[in-house]
Amino acid sequence: MPKALPVIDVRAPICCAPVSAAPMRDDAALEVALRLKALADPVRIKLVSILLTADEGAVCTCDLAAGVDLAESTVSHHLGQLRKAGMVESERRGMNVYHRARAESLEALRVVLDPNRCR
Secondary structure: OOOOOOOOOOOOOOOOOOOOOOOOOHHHHHHHHHHHHHHOOHHHHHHHHHHHHOOOOOEEHHHHHHHHOOOHHHHHHHHHHHHHOOOEEEEEEOOEEEEEEOHHHHHHHHHHHOOOOOO
């Protein structure tokens, strides 16, 4: 069984220099790793893609479930992992929950991983 990573609050934006700037500190590397771990699933990647390209901004769990052909409970689990990583925000509207991607969190991750950022 793989060793579990420590639990830290990763909802805040990544606050470290790009990986190409200098060798990363342990705490910064852990922050990036936890966010990448949250994305390291094909269903989660597809959910983020659906949320980023949604015309109406927020998408209901039921529509996301249909988009990835999974049960709503399974989709809710995946969205929970993305929410813990700060990549998705959710809002209850009556009986439904609507989700939207936090583009700024995904952009921060892209900036940290961009090898050309410090050139």
